[in-house]
Amino acid sequence: MSVFLVALGLVLVIEGLVFAAFPAASRRAAMVILETPEPTLRTVGVIGAALGVGLIWLLRLLS
Template identity: 40%
Template sequence: MIETTLLALGLVLIVEGLVYALAPSIVERMLEALRDVPQEARRTLGLLALISGLLLVWAAKLLGA
């Protein structure tokens, strides 16, 4: 279990790092655009992302990861 958690965390950090390293100006524009999104909508999107991530991890575990 800990191996899967570390793998997932590492993959997230790689993707996040690539975004900030390759396109920092796009990140700034996205953050500015997020300010215009109501807090409740951001919360809903966050919960949907959380649930999607959990489902993906669950599916990966079922497939033998």
């Protein structure tokens, strides 16, 4: 559980840094997301989740 909380904290730090460093680009990206069809967002989400699981699996395998 502690690894999960560390990972969640890291996601929040990275996301916060992106919004702080590039607020205009973040706003444009949000607008693009709003205009993107749901099936495309769903596909990108599933691919991202699968890549994340694969990366975690690989890192756990190598350590």
